[in-house]
Amino acid sequence: xxxxxxxxRVEDPESKIxxxxxxxxxxxxxxxxKINPFDEIGVEEGLRLVAKHGGEVVVVSxxxxxxxxxxxHALAMGATRAVWVNHTGPLDQMGVAGLLQKVAEKEKPxxxxxxxxxxxxxxxxxxxxxxxxxxxxxxxxxxKVESLESxxxxxxxxxxxxxxxxxxxxxxxxxDNGLATLECALPxxxxxxxxxxxxxxxxxxxxxxxxxxxxxxxxxxxxxxDVTPKVQVLKMASPPPRKAGIKxxxxxxLVDKLRNEAKVV
Amino acid sequence: xxxxxxxxxxxxxxVGGAFLFNDVGSVRITTPELxxxxxxxxxxxxxxxxxxxxxxxxxxxxxxxxxxxxxxxxRAGELGLLMxxxxxxxxxLGLDKTTSLLIAEAMSLQGSWSVSFGAxxxxxxxxxxxxxxxxxKQKYLPKLxxxxxxxxxxxxxxxxxxxxLGARTKAVLSPDGKEWILNGSKLYIxxxxxxxxxxxxxxxDGDKFTGFIVERGSPGFTVGPEEHKMGIRGSSTCPLYxxxxxxxxxxxxxxxxxxxxxxxxxxxxxxxxxxxGVLGGMKLQLRNALLFAQERKQFQTAIxxxxxxxxxxxxxxxxxxxxxxxxxxxxxxxxxxxAGADKTAADYSARLIAAIEEYAIESSIMKVYGSEALGYVVxxxxxxxxxxxxxxxxxxERAYRDARxxxxxxxxxxxxxxxxxxxxxKRTMKGTLPLFEVAQAVDEDLTAERLPKARVQDELAAxxxxxxxxxxxxxxxxxxxxxxxxxxxxxxxxxxxxxxxIVMDAYALDSVVTRTRxxxxxxxxxxxxxxxxxxxxxxxxxQSYARARRALCATVKGDALEEHLAKVARLELFTPYDPxxxxxxxxxxxxKASGYPLSAV
Ligand SMILES: Cc1cc2nc3c(=O)[nH]c(=O)nc-3n(C[C@H](O)[C@H](O)[C@H](O)COP(=O)(O)OP(=O)(O)OC[C@H]3O[C@@H](n4cnc5c(N)ncnc54)[C@H](O)[C@@H]3O)c2cc1C
Ligand SMILES: Cc1cc2nc3c(=O)[nH]c(=O)nc-3n(C[C@H](O)[C@H](O)[C@H](O)COP(=O)(O)OP(=O)(O)OC[C@H]3O[C@@H](n4cnc5c(N)ncnc54)[C@H](O)[C@@H]3O)c2cc1C
Numbered sequence: 001x002x003x004x005x006x007x008x009r010v011e012d013p014e015s016k017i018x019x020x021x022x023x024x025x026x027x028x029x030x031x032x033x034k035i036n037p038f039d040e041i042g043v044e045e046g047l048r049l050v051a052k053h054g055g056e057v058v059v060v061s062x063x064x065x066x067x068x069x070x071x072x073h074a075l076a077m078g079a080t081r082a083v084w085v086n087h088t089g090p091l092d093q094m095g096v097a098g099l100l101q102k103v104a105e106k107e108k109p110x111x112x113x114x115x116x117x118x119x120x121x122x123x124x125x126x127x128x129x130x131x132x133x134x135x136x137x138x139x140x141x142x143x144k145v146e147s148l149e150s151x152x153x154x155x156x157x158x159x160x161x162x163x164x165x166x167x168x169x170x171x172x173x174x175x176d177n178g179l180a181t182l183e184c185a186l187p188x189x190x191x192x193x194x195x196x197x198x199x200x201x202x203x204x205x206x207x208x209x210x211x212x213x214x215x216x217x218x219x220x221x222x223x224x225x226d227v228t229p230k231v232q233v234l235k236m237a238s239p240p241p242r243k244a245g246i247k248x249x250x251x252x253x254l255v256d257k258l259r260n261e262a263k264v265v
Numbered sequence: 266x267x268x269x270x271x272x273x274x275x276x277x278x279x280v281g282g283a284f285l286f287n288d289v290g291s292v293r294i295t296t297p298e299l300x301x302x303x304x305x306x307x308x309x310x311x312x313x314x315x316x317x318x319x320x321x322x323x324x325x326x327x328x329x330x331x332x333x334x335x336x337x338x339x340r341a342g343e344l345g346l347l348m349x350x351x352x353x354x355x356x357x358l359g360l361d362k363t364t365s366l367l368i369a370e371a372m373s374l375q376g377s378w379s380v381s382f383g384a385x386x387x388x389x390x391x392x393x394x395x396x397x398x399x400x401x402k403q404k405y406l407p408k409l410x411x412x413x414x415x416x417x418x419x420x421x422x423x424x425x426x427x428x429x430l431g432a433r434t435k436a437v438l439s440p441d442g443k444e445w446i447l448n449g450s451k452l453y454i455x456x457x458x459x460x461x462x463x464x465x466x467x468x469x470d471g472d473k474f475t476g477f478i479v480e481r482g483s484p485g486f487t488v489g490p491e492e493h494k495m496g497i498r499g500s501s502t503c504p505l506y507x508x509x510x511x512x513x514x515x516x517x518x519x520x521x522x523x524x525x526x527x528x529x530x531x532x533x534x535x536x537x538x539x540x541x542g543v544l545g546g547m548k549l550q551l552r553n554a555l556l557f558a559q560e561r562k563q564f565q566t567a568i569x570x571x572x573x574x575x576x577x578x579x580x581x582x583x584x585x586x587x588x589x590x591x592x593x594x595x596x597x598x599x600x601x602x603x604a605g606a607d608k609t610a611a612d613y614s615a616r617l618i619a620a621i622e623e624y625a626i627e628s629s630i631m632k633v634y635g636s637e638a639l640g641y642v643v644x645x646x647x648x649x650x651x652x653x654x655x656x657x658x659x660x661x662e663r664a665y666r667d668a669r670x671x672x673x674x675x676x677x678x679x680x681x682x683x684x685x686x687x688x689x690x691k692r693t694m695k696g697t698l699p700l701f702e703v704a705q706a707v708d709e710d711l712t713a714e715r716l717p718k719a720r721v722q723d724e725l726a727a728x729x730x731x732x733x734x735x736x737x738x739x740x741x742x743x744x745x746x747x748x749x750x751x752x753x754x755x756x757x758x759x760x761x762x763x764x765x766x767i768v769m770d771a772y773a774l775d776s777v778v779t780r781t782r783x784x785x786x787x788x789x790x791x792x793x794x795x796x797x798x799x800x801x802x803x804x805x806x807x808q809s810y811a812r813a814r815r816a817l818c819a820t821v822k823g824d825a826l827e828e829h830l831a832k833v834a835r836l837e838l839f840t841p842y843d844p845x846x847x848x849x850x851x852x853x854x855x856x857k858a859s860g861y862p863l864s865a866v
Contacts, residue, residue, distance in 0.1 A: 016859075030857065069302075076306060201313055204345030204358055207306045 001055035001166055003046040004109035006100065007074045007082075008036040009067045010120040023235040026067060035070040037199075038115020040077075041192045044199035045142075046113055047078045048158035053166060055110075056080040062096060064088040068215060075210035076202035082215040083107070087227065095220075095227035097129030103225040104134055109187060111160075112234050116141050116191040127191035137184035139171035141193040145179065148198055159196050278601040281623040282689055282698050284772055285736050288720060289729045290779045295363060295597020297589060297865040300785050304364055310866050311371030315545070319378045326377050326499035327663065329491065331459045334381055334499065335415060342412025347386050351394055352608060356407030359608050362621075363596040366541035367865075370592075373545035376667030377499030383542055384455035384500075385409070387535055389416025389549035392464045392476060392527050395614045396519040401478060405462055417460035419451040419479075419505055420528055426452075427680050429528055430474055434467040434507060443514055445477060447486070447507040457488050466506070466528060469521050476518035476527045485510030487548070495664030530618045533625050535675045540592035540631030543639040543671060544585065550664055551581045554646040557653075557661075568649070569856075572845070573717075577645040579848035582855050583797045583804075584638045586863065589632065590776035595627040626688045627772065629681040634680060634769045636671035643668045679758075685768055686761035690747060690754070704744035707737045707823060711832040718780030721782070724790050727839060728778050728802045735771035735809055735837040739764055741836075742813050745829060746820050763816035770805040777801055793862060796850035803841045810837050 011017060012032035019026055035043075046057040060169045061067040062085040062187040071082040085099050104112055112134075117124040131138030144159035146152045153160075161170040163183065173180045174193045184190075202210075220227045248254045298306070319326075325333050340349055349365045351357020373379040374667045393401055393416075408414040425431035434449025447467050454463070463479045479486055489504035519527055555578055558569035568574050575653050602620040605614060621628070643665045647654035654661050672678045685783060693700035712715060719726040719733070743764045750757050781794040810833065817829050854862035 016857075072302070072306070201310050201344055202306060203343065204307055204310065204348065204360075206345075207303055207310065208358065211303060 001050065001054050001059050001111070001162075002107065002109040003049060003055065004104060004107055004112045005039065005042045005046045005057055005059050005074070005079070006036075006112075006114045006119045006126075007043065007059045007061045007067075007070045008115070008120075009033050009040050009061065009063055009070045010036045010118050013119060019236045019238050023237055025236060033066070035073050036115050036118045036120075038117060038119070038192050039192070040074075040196070040199045041196050042113035043074045043077050043079060043156060044197045045160060045192060046111075047200070048156050048197070049111070049160060051156070052158055053162060054129060058083060058107055058109065060085065060100065062091065062099055069157040071215055072207075072210050073202055075213045075215075076206040077200055078206060079213075081213055083218060084215050085218050085220065085223070087220050090228070090229050090233075091227055092229040092231040093107055093123050093125040094129055094230055095225070097128050097133055098225045098227065100126070100130050100222060101133040102225055103218070104130070106223075110166065111186060112115050112136075112189045113191070116193055119187070123137070127189055134187075134189065136188050138189040138191075139169070139173060139182045139184050140191040141173045141175070142171045142184055142190050143174040143179065143195050144172055144197070145192045148195060153198060156197075156200075160190065278598060280697055281598075282626045282692055284627070284775055285739065285768060286699060286703055287688070289732050289775050290721065290782055293783065294590075294594040294776065294779050295299060295600065296593055296780045296783060297481055297672065297863065298780075300363075300367070300865050302732075304367060305866050307360075307364055307370055308367050310344060311368045311865065312545075314341065314344060314346065315371055315374045315378075318768060319375050322661070323375050323660065326375065329499055329501070331501060334378070334501070335412075335459050337378065338382070338385060338646075339412040341372075341382065342410065346382075347390075347412050348410045350386065350391060350411045351406050352613075354609065355394075355402050356410040361603070362537075362591060362599045363600050366538060366592060366596045368378050369538050369541040370544040373542045374549050375499075376546065376664065376670075377497045379542055379546070380497050380500045380670070381456055383535075383538065384418060385412075385416050385460075387538060388418035388531050389456065389460070389462070389464065391531055391534065392418070392518060393462075393478065394695040395530065395618055396476065396527050397478075400515065401518070405478070409462070409651075414461040415456055415459055416464070417454055417456040418463045418531070419454045419457075419465045420461050421452050421454070422450060422694060423452050427677055430525055430530075432466055432468055432474065434465070435471050436467040436469045436475060436477065438469075438514070439511070444511045445514060445517065447477070447479070447510040447512065449507050451505040453492065453502050454505055456501055457505060458501035459855075463505065464518060465507075466524050467507075473522035474524040474528075475521050476524045477512060478518050479510070479512050480516075483510055483512050486512075494670075496663070496669055498666075510810045521600075530622060532623050532676055533628050536632035536681065537592075537621065537624070537628035538594055540588060540595070540628075540635035540670060543635045543668075544589055544592065546664060546668070547585045547588070547639055547642045548861040548864070549582070550642055550646040550661060551578065551585060551855070553576075553661060554578065554581070554649040555855060555860060558649050561651075568651075574649055575848055575852050576844070577649055578855060579800065579851040581642045581645050582851050582861060583800045584642060585861055586794075586797045587773040587777055587801055588631075588635050588638045588865075590780045591627075591773055592631055594776050595624055595631055598624050598627065611833055626685055626692075626768075628687075629684045630769050630772050632675055633678045633681045633685070633765070634773065636668075639668045639671055680763040680764070682765040683755075685765035686743065687755070688726075689764075689768070700740060701744060702741055702745075704740050707741050708744075708832070711741070711835050714835060716835065716838070723782070724795050725778050725781060725798055728774065731802045732774040732778055733840045734838065735767060735774060735805065738809060738813050738833060738836050739767040741833065742767065742816050742820075745817065749820050757819070760819050761817045763812045766812050767809045770809050774798075774802055774805050789841075792850055793854040796847045799842050800844065800847045800851065802839060803844065803847075806837065806839045810834075 005255045012034045015031045017026055057079040058081055059071055060083040061071050114127045168183055168185050170183050348357040349360045352359045372382045393405050399477055409416055420429055422432055436445045436447050439446055461481050464475045465479045469475045485508050487506045492502045558574050559567055561568050599620045646661045647665050650661050653659050685726045692698040719729040777798045781798050
C-alpha cells in the first residue's frame with residue numbers, strides 16, 4: 001500500500017514569535033523551525049501502516065529549499081522517498097490543496113494523511129479541500145480509543161484499521177461529544193488529531209540512511225497549478241497584551257464583578 | 266607567535282600541543298558552526314531524548330531505580346545513541362569523534378544518566394572495540410550497541426586510584442590451562458549493580474598488568490553493596506569481589522602484560538569526552554538560572570535586572586563558550602587525522618588510538634578545564650537561586666552536587682595538571698615540540714623589549730595578542746622551571762600546575778579568538794562573540810600573570826627573580842574593557858535566546 005503524507009515546515013513553538021512593525025509578516029531572523037507536529041503524527045501513522053501491511057510512505061512538502069529539512073526528518077523517521085514542490089511566493093489553503101491534488105494524482109496513493117491543521121496558521125482546511133478536489137472520501141481528526149500509555153501504543157500498533165483486502169479504512173474521530181467511527185472506501189484522505197499516536201524519534205541509523213533517499217523536485221508550473229491566492233493576508237498584529245488579573249475577597253464580589261463589570265453572567 | 270610549526274605551514278594536521286607554538290588562527294579549527302547537517306540531526310534526536318525521556322524521570326533515577334536506568338539505556342540503544350563508536354561491522358555506526366562528543370554533550374543534562382551512559386559507551390564498551398579479538402567483538406559489541414547488554418569498567422581498587430597500575434587483584438591460569446582465576450577486589454565501579462559485562466584489570470602472576478572480560482554470574486565473582494554518594498546518586502557505584510573467580514581463558518582482553526595500554530588509552534579518550542560531557546549540563550543550568558532570575562522578584566524588581574546577577578549570567582555564558590570552542594576543536598583534530606582512513610582496515614583501531622594519544626595534552630586540558638568550568642557554573646547557578654538553590658526541590662541543588670565528581674574521576678585534576686606540563690616537557694625531549702627554541706626566541710624578544718604585533722588587525726587584535734602572550738608566558742615559565750630544577754622538576758608540582766593553568770587559558774583564548782574570526786568568515790565579527798572573547802581575555806590575563814609570578818617566586822630567588830618578573834611584566838600588555846558594557850552585550854543575546862545564544866540546533 002502506498003501512503004502519501006504531508007510535512008509542512010512551521011515555526012518551532014519554543015521560539016519567540018514577533019510580528020514585523022509594518023504588519024507584513026513575522027520576524028524570521030533567529031527563529032527555529034520544525035515539521036508540523038500533526039504531520040509528524042501522520043508520518044508515524046503511515047509508517048505503522050506500512051510496517052503492518054507492506055508498502056511505502058511518500059512525504060510531500062511545499063516551500064523553498066529549506067523545507068528539505070522537514071522532508072529529511074520524515075525520511076529519517078522511515079519514509080521511503082520525498083516530493084518537494086518548490087514554491088516560495090504567497091500561497092493559500094486552496095493553492096496547497098491544488099498542488100497536493102496533482103501530486104496525489106501522479107503518485108496514486110491508497111491513502112493521503114495530513115495533519116488536521118498546521119500549528120502556524122491553524123487553518124484546518126487543506127485536508128477537506130483536497131478530498132473534495134480528488135473526489136475521495138475523507139475522515140478528519142483521526143484519533144484512537146486506546147490511551148497513549150497503552151500497550152498498543154508501546155507496540156506501535158496503527159490506529160487506522162484497514163478493511164478486508166485493504167479496500168477501506170476505519171477511522172475513529174474525535175468529535176465534540178465523544179468518538180465517532182467512520183469507514184471510508186480507499187483511496188481516501190485522513191487528517192490526524194493530537195492523540196492518534198506518539199511519533200518516533202529520527203534514529204541515528206535512520207538519519208544516516210535518509211541522506212541517500214531521493215527527493216523529487218516539482219514546481220507549480222510542472223504540476224500545471226495556478227497558485228494565485230484567493231485569500232489575501234492584509235496585515236498581521238500581535239494580540240494585545242493581557243491585562244493583569246485582580247484578586248477578589250469572596251464569591252459574592254466575584255459574581256458581582258462578572259455580572260456588572262465583565263457582563264458575562 | 267614567532268615559530269610556526271612546519272605542519273601548520275604545510276596545511277597538515279598540527280601535532281598535539283602545537284597550539285602553544287602556532288599563531289592564533291593559523292590552522293582552521295572544528296567548531297559547532299561547522300557541524301554537518303547530519304550532525305545537527307543527530308544532536309536534535311539526542312537532545313529530544315534527553316529532555317523528553319530522561320529529564321522528566323530525574324527523580325526516579327535519583328531514587329536509584331536501576332530498572333529504569335537500564336530501560337533508558339535500551340531505549341537509547343533503539344535510537345542508535347549507543348552505536349556511535351562501534352564499527353559498522355559489529356552492529357554500530359562507526360561515526361567520527363566530533364559526533365560522539367556532541368552526543369555526550371546532549372546526554373549530559375542529567376548527571377546520573379550522563380555518567381551511566383558514559384560508562385557504558387565509553388570506558389565499558391571501547392576496550393572491546395579497540396582491543397578485543399574478532400570473537401570477542403562479535404560476541405559482545407552488537408548487544409552492547411543496542412543496550413541489550415550493559416558494560417562497566419573496573420580499574421580502581423582500595424589501594425590504587427590515581428596510581429592506576431598499582432592494582433593488587435591477581436590472575437593466574439588454572440592448572441588445566443582452561444580458565445583464569447581472579448582474586449582481589451575493585452572499588453567505585455559505575456553501572457556495577459546491573460552491568461552484564463565488566464572489563465577488569467588484574468596482574469597476571471602478580472606482576473603483569475592485564476585486561477579481562479568478566480561476565481556477571483561468573484563463579485566466584487560478586488558485586489558488593491551500593492555506595493552512598495554526594496552526587497550522581499542515581500548512577501550505580503559498587504565494589505566488586507573476586508574470590509577464586511573463574512573466567513574462560515578466551516576472555517583475556519588484549520595481551521598479557523599490556524593492560525596499561527588499554528587503561529591509558531581509554532583514559533585519554535574519556536578525558537577528551539569529559540569536556541563535552543559537561544557542556545549540556547552547563548547550558549541547562551544557564552537557562553534555568555536565567556528563567557529563575559526573570560521570574561524571581563525582590564525589591565519589586567526581577568533579580569535578573571540586578572547587575573550582580575547579570576555579571577554571573579554573563580560569566581557562565583563566556584565559560585560555556587570557551588569550553589565548547591576547545592572541545593570541538595580537539596575532537597576535530599582527531600577526526601582530521603583519521604579523515605579518509607579505511608574503517609574496515611585491520612589497523613584502524615590502532616591508528617585511532619594513536620590519533621587520540623597524539624592530543625593527550627589537549628584532552629587533559631578538556632578534563633581539567635571542563636570540570637572546573639562546570640563547577641563555577643553550578644556555583645553561580647545556586648547563588649542566583651538564593652535560598653531555593655539550597656533546597657532539593659530545585660534541580661540546581663542536585664546539579665551542584667553532581668558536578669563535583671568530574672574533578673575526581675578520569676584522573677583527578679591534580680594528576681591531569683601534572684600530565685599537561687609533563688607531556689609538554691616529554692614531547693620537547695622527544696623533539697616533537699620546540700619548547701626550548703621558542704623559549705629562547707621569547708627570551709631574546711623580551712630582553713630586547715621587542716614584541717611581535719597581532720597578525721590580524723581587527724577588533725580582536727588585542728585578544729589575539731593576549732593569547733600569543735599567554736603562550737609566551739607559559740613557555741617562558743616552563744623553561745625557567747625546567748632549567749632550574751632539571752630532572753627534579755617532577756617534584757615541583759605547584760610550579761607545574763601553574764604552568765598547566767596558563768597553558769589551559771592560552772588554549773581557551775586561542776580557540777575563542779579563532780572561532781570568532783572563523784564564524785565571521787569574510788564578514789563582520791559578531792558583537793556578542795567579540796564581547797565573550799574580550800571578557801574571557803580579561804579574566805584569563807589577570808589570573809595567568811598572577812600565577813606566573815607565583816611560579817617564578819617558587820623557582821628562582823634574588824636578582825634573577827627580579828629579572829624574570831620584569832621580563833614577564835613586558836608581556837602583560839592587555840588593557841581590560843569596561844566589564845559592564847561587555848556583559849550587557851552578552852546578556853542581551855542570552856535573554857533573546859532564553860539561554861546559551863550559540864547553540865548548534
Ligand atoms: C562516583 C564514582 C564513579 C567511579 N567510577 C569508576 C569506574 O567506573 N571505574 C573505575 O575503575 N573507577 C571508578 N571510579 C574511581 C575513580 O576513578 C577514582 O576515585 C579516582 O581515580 C581517584 O582515585 P582515588 O579515589 O583512589 O583517590 P587517590 O588517588 O587516593 O587521590 C586522593 C587525592 O590525592 C591526590 N593525588 C594522588 N596522587 C597524586 C600525585 N601523584 N600527585 C599529586 N596529587 C596526587 C589526588 O589528586 C586526590 O586529590 C569512580 C569514582 C567515583 C567517586
Ligand atoms: C538552609 C537555610 C536556612 C535558613 N534559615 C533561615 C532562618 O532561620 N530564618 C529566616 O528568616 N530565614 C532563613 N533562611 C532564608 C535565607 O536567609 C534566605 O534564603 C536568604 O536571605 C536569601 O533570600 P532568598 O532565598 O529569598 O533569595 P533572593 O533574595 O531571592 O536572592 C536570589 C539572588 O538574587 C540576589 N539578589 C537579591 N536582591 C538583590 C539586589 N538588590 N542586588 C543584587 N542581587 C540581589 C541574591 O544575592 C541571590 O543571588 C534560610 C535559608 C536556608 C537555605
